[in-house]
Amino acid sequence: MTPCSDDPSTPAGFYKVRPKENLYRIALCKGENYENLARWNQLEDANQIKVGQLIRLTPPETPTQLAAVDAKPSPAEATKVDAVKPASSEVQFSWPYKGDILNKFNGSKNKGIDIAGQVGDPVFASARGKVVYVGNEVKGLGNLVIVKHNETYVTAYANNNAVLVQEGQQVSQGQAIAK
Numbered sequence: 806m807t808p809c810s811d812d813p814s815t816p817a818g819f820y821k822v823r824p825k826e827n828l829y830r831i832a833l834c835k836g837e838n839y840e841n842l843a844r845w846n847q848l849e850d851a852n853q854i855k856v857g858q859l860i861r862l863t864p865p866e867t868p869t870q871l872a873a874v875d876a877k878p879s880p881a882e883a884t885k886v887d888a889v890k891p892a893s894s895e896v897q898f899s900w901p902y903k904g905d906i907l908n909k910f911n912g913s914k915n916k917g918i919d920i921a922g923q924v925g926d927p928v929f930a931s932a933r934g935k936v937v938y939v940g941n942e943v944k945g946l947g948n949l950v951i952v953k954h955n956e957t958y959v960t961a962y963a964n965n966n967a968v969l970v971q972e973g974q975q976v977s978q979g980q981a982i983a984k
Contacts (some may be wrong), residue, residue: 818947819859828854829942835862836959838937838972896954898931899978901906901962912938924966927981931960936974936982 815821832839842853845861854860875892898899901920908919922928934954941948947964954960967982976982 815859818861818863820862822854822856822858822860824856825852826856827852828860829938829940831860832938833901833943833959833961834952836951836956837862839942840972856957896932896958897978899929899961901929901931901960902926922966925984927969928962928965928983930980930982932958932977932978934960934976934978936970936972939968939970939972948983952976952982 812821818885820835822831824899828842828848829839832842839851842848842860842862845864848854902922904922906918907921908915910916910918912926928950930952932952932954934952936947936950937953937959938951943949943963948966948968949970950962950970951963952960952962962983963973968982969984970976970982
């Protein structure tokens with residue numbers, strides 16, 4: 806099994822921890838903020854997860870109070886609602902930096918594209934989205950910024966000298982997010 810691939814025996818909305826994984830890596834692979842995963846799983850210390858443990862990937866459902874209602878609305882209450890088209894999962898990406906490609910994505914050894922850069926040059930968001938992680942806790946990636954663009958796509962910008970954004974911040978395509 807590849808890192809962060811789903812175990813078919815794991816219930817939907819959960820992830821089973823495997824050897825050498827941590828909450829930060831799981832969050833990165835699943836495009837979520839590690840602090841959300843910690844909160845949703847009631848983990849006081851994000852480093853204290855165990856092999857085989859099930860990690861909730863979505864917020865737990867909160868109980869709601871139901872009010873008694875008449876199941877048959879009166880004609881005055883009934884209104885026609887037009888169908889809403891779902892948002893497109895298409896994202897148009899741009900290059901985060903104009904530099905030489907050092908290593909291409911290959912799916913096994915290199916999970917991204919390594920671009921040569923100069924210290925202090927800006928790194929730009931490849932597409933608009935929400936910053937879901939800023940930190941240096943993921944071994945080997947230095948100062949890391951992860952942007953979630955939609956339910957399908959995230960981009961990760963690693964080994965930065967300085968970070969210019971904060972977790973939870975919305976960013977625009979082409980906005981400087983790191984140096």
